[in-house]
Amino acid sequence: MARRMRNAVLTLGAILALGCSDPAMDSPLSSARKSPEALAEAALEALAMRDEAALAELMITKDEYESLLWPLLPDREHMPFEFVWSLTGPGSRKARRNVLSEFGGLPLELVRVDLGPEVERYERFTLYREARMTVRRDDTGEEGLLPLMDVLVEMGGGWKFMNFRDDL
Numbered sequence: 001m002a003r004r005m006r007n008a009v010l011t012l013g014a015i016l017a018l019g020c021s022d023p024a025m026d027s028p029l030s031s032a033r034k035s036p037e038a039l040a041e042a043a044l045e046a047l048a049m050r051d052e053a054a055l056a057e058l059m060i061t062k063d064e065y066e067s068l069l070w071p072l073l074p075d076r077e078h079m080p081f082e083f084v085w086s087l088t089g090p091g092s093r094k095a096r097r098n099v100l101s102e103f104g105g106l107p108l109e110l111v112r113v114d115l116g117p118e119v120e121r122y123e124r125f126t127l128y129r130e131a132r133m134t135v136r137r138d139d140t141g142e143e144g145l146l147p148l149m150d151v152l153v154e155m156g157g158g159w160k161f162m163n164f165r166d167d168l
Contacts, residue, residue: 027158095164107138125155
C-alpha cells in the first residue's frame with residue numbers, strides 16, 4: 001500500500017511538473033511553449049522523468065506539419081508530404097529513444113538556448129534551423145550540448161520542435 005501511495009505521489013508530481021513548463025495558450029500548435037527556453041525546460045523535464053510520450057508532445061504532430069506548415073514550405077512543390085514525413089517521423093522517434101537512453105534520468109539544468117543564424121520566416125511561422133541547447137549536469141557541473149534540439153518552429157507565440165536530431 002505504501003509503495004502504491006509513493007508511486008501515485010511521484011506520478012502526480014511529474015504531471016504537475018510537466019504542466020508548469022509555460023504552455024503557449026494562444027498558439028495553434030498543441031502543447032507549444034511560450035519561449036525556446038520553456039520548450040527546452042519541458043524537454044529536460046521529460047528526460048528527467050524518462051517520459052518519451054511527454055517528449056514527443058513537444059514536437060510538431062503530423063497533422064500540424066501537414067496542415068499548418070507544409071502549405072507554406074517551398075518543398076511542397078518538389079516532393080509529396082508523405083515522403084517528407086516518412087523521413088521526419090521515424091528519424092525523430094529514433095532520436096528520442098537515443099537521447100532518453102543516453103541522458104534519461106540525469107540531473108540536467110538548462111544553461112542556454114542558441115537559435116543559430118539560419119532563420120526562415122514564413123507568412124505564419126518562423127523556422128530556426130540551427131537551434132542548440134547547452135545543459136549542465138547538476139551532479140558534476142559538466143556543460144555541453146544536448147544532442148536533441150535541431151529545428152524549432154515558432155507560430156502564434158508558441159514554440160515546438162519541428163524534429164529531433166537523429167545523428168547522435
